[in-house]
Amino acid sequence: MLTPYRRHLATCDHVSKGQNFTLCDCPIWCDGKLNGARYRKSLDTTNWDRALRRIQILEAGGELAPEAQTAHTLDRATESFLQDCANRNLKPSTLASYRRTLGHLTKALGATRTLTTIEGQTISDYRARRDMEPTTWRKELEHLRAFFGLCQSRKWIAENPADKRHIRMPHVDNLITLPFTPEEAGKLIAACDRLSSDAPARTPYIRKRARALVYTLLYSGLRLGDVAQLRRAALNPATRHLTLRTMKTGVPLKVLLHPDAVEALVTLPAQHPDYFFWTASAPVTRCAKNMWRTIQRLGALAGVANAHPHRFRDTFAVQLLTGGADIRTVQQLLGHSSVRTTEKHYAHFVASHQALLDSAAATLDFTAQPGRPLLVNPRQNARRNR
Numbered sequence: 001m002l003t004p005y006r007r008h009l010a011t012c013d014h015v016s017k018g019q020n021f022t023l024c025d026c027p028i029w030c031d032g033k034l035n036g037a038r039y040r041k042s043l044d045t046t047n048w049d050r051a052l053r054r055i056q057i058l059e060a061g062g063e064l065a066p067e068a069q070t071a072h073t074l075d076r077a078t079e080s081f082l083q084d085c086a087n088r089n090l091k092p093s094t095l096a097s098y099r100r101t102l103g104h105l106t107k108a109l110g111a112t113r114t115l116t117t118i119e120g121q122t123i124s125d126y127r128a129r130r131d132m133e134p135t136t137w138r139k140e141l142e143h144l145r146a147f148f149g150l151c152q153s154r155k156w157i158a159e160n161p162a163d164k165r166h167i168r169m170p171h172v173d174n175l176i177t178l179p180f181t182p183e184e185a186g187k188l189i190a191a192c193d194r195l196s197s198d199a200p201a202r203t204p205y206i207r208k209r210a211r212a213l214v215y216t217l218l219y220s221g222l223r224l225g226d227v228a229q230l231r232r233a234a235l236n237p238a239t240r241h242l243t244l245r246t247m248k249t250g251v252p253l254k255v256l257l258h259p260d261a262v263e264a265l266v267t268l269p270a271q272h273p274d275y276f277f278w279t280a281s282a283p284v285t286r287c288a289k290n291m292w293r294t295i296q297r298l299g300a301l302a303g304v305a306n307a308h309p310h311r312f313r314d315t316f317a318v319q320l321l322t323g324g325a326d327i328r329t330v331q332q333l334l335g336h337s338s339v340r341t342t343e344k345h346y347a348h349f350v351a352s353h354q355a356l357l358d359s360a361a362a363t364l365d366f367t368a369q370p371g372r373p374l375l376v377n378p379r380q381n382a383r384r385n386r
Contacts, residue, residue, distance in 0.1 A: 002032040002039060002055045004048070009110045022048065025125050027117045030055055044116040072156045074118070075111035078102045081147050093225055096285075101143040104130070115157045118148075120166025127167075134170040141167060178306070179315040187302035188214055194301050195294075205269055210294050212268045212276065215261035217312035220244065221333050224309035228288040230276045237266050245335060255333060317342075321349040 005019040006026045014024050028051040031040045039058075043051045054064055081102070085095055108126055109118065123144065127137060144162040151157050160166075180188070192211040197203045216227050220242055234243045240262050241254040257265075271279045278287045292309060299307025313334070320330050331342040 002030040002034060002059060004028050004030050004043065004051045004055060007042070009113070011108050011110070025122050027113065030058075034058060042114065042117075044114050046117045046119055046122060072115050072151070073111065074106050074109060074113045074115065077115055077151055077156060078106060078147070081150050084150060097139070098143050098147070101140045102147060104140070105144065115148075115151055118157075118161050120161045123162050123167050134172045137170050138172055141169060178311055179318040180304070180311055184302070184304045185218060185315065187304055188298050188307065191298045191302040195297065208264070208268050209277070210298060212261075212264040213291055213294060214298070214312075215258070215264045216276075217309060218315060219258045219261040220255055221313055221316035223313060224291055225284070225288050227277065228291055229278050229284050231274055232270075232276055233274070235262070235265055235276075237262055244333065253332060314345075317346050318349045321346055 005028070006022050006024060007019065007029045008015040008017075008021075008024065008026045012024055012026050014021050025046050028043045028045055028048065029041065030043055030051070033039065043054045044064075045051050045054070057064060082095065082099060085098055090098075105126065106113075108129065109122070130137070132140075141162060145160065148157065148160040148162050152160050189211065192207050192214060195203070195207050195210055197206050213227065216222065216230065217224070220227070222230070222244065235241075235257075236243075240257050240259065242257050243252045243254050245253050265276055268276060271277075274280075277291065278284050295307055295309050299305070317330050317334060320333070321327065327342055327347070328339055330346065331339045334342060336342045
């Protein structure tokens with residue numbers, strides 16, 4: 001006779017209550033005698049009813065499904081998924097994001113947790129234990145769906161426990177686009193000359209570096225991580241063109257920098273022959289974090305509240321759109337894969353879009369005599385009156 005029990009994970013809140021406590025989501029094992037011999041194995045599920053059915057199959061002399069016997073573990077599947085991402089040549093930042101998300105999951109569920117024991121309720125309980133904003137969970141859930149989707153396509157699991165049938169996307173309020181005003185941008189630039197260092201000899205370099213950083217963020221629209229690893233070869237001082245990226249057609253996409261931005265970059269003392277800001281002596285992520293702190297210091301000195309790098313990108317996009325640039329042009333410069341992403345954040349800044357809204361609202365006049373509703377078809381109305 002086989003007896004089911006929960007084999008509590010180290011992260012389980014009820015681990016101290018022993019294996020007889022079953023009101024949790026830990027993997028179910030069975031222990032007992034089968035055909036006169038000791039049998040103690042995982043049933044590869046966290047569902048109690050399914051575990052009992054599998055015990056009935058075993059005690060009746062049957063065999064479990066092959067996937068239940070050769071189940072993949074979470075750490076093996078994670079390694080395979082990340083290798084697949086690398087083979088697809090995804091950006092290092094994307095790989096790091098996947099690795100971070102799956103690292104949280106592995107830490108919570110256990111590296112040796114079999115995939116077949118992870119169900120929708122498992123993911124739901126995992127989310128309940130995490131303290132994070134809806135926007136963060138939305139991104140992590142996208143990553144989990146991609147991970148389990150690959151596992152499902154390789155037939156390691158029967159269904160995706162993170163798909164919309166099991167886990168709904170969280171509601172996220174519309175992201176607020178908060179560009180700097182011209183006055184705020186001017187204050188941040190001026191604040192560069194007020195920065196100081198614990199080592200006085202480095203103060204001139206720190207100020208030049210901060211000025212080059214602010215100008216590059218303002219006039220390129222690049223993300224902070226891209227600015228951190230900006231190559232010197234990307235800038236042509238003679239034409240003032242900065243190559244942002246290479247399009248799928250093989251044609252480089254360039255942006256024309258303001259003369260002040262070009263001068264700030266060209267006169268920045270070289271700390272590395274290939275990069276403007278990164279010294280390559282530490283991971284580029286550390287360089288980006290230092291640049292983030294620089295922006296925060298500038299905001300404090302300038303009296304600009306909530307100064308963070310992405311607001312420069314918003315400022316770049318909004319200034320282009322309010323100046324009459326086409327939204328698809330802005331999409332290309334920002335590197336958005338779809339114009340819908342650009343529209344979601346910036347459509348209300350498009351001058352033509354606002355003009356259409358204004359002209360539509362201008363037709364409203366609730367003091368005039370009401371006329372025939374516009375949606376009524378006269379012929380249909382005549383037939384009704386017969």
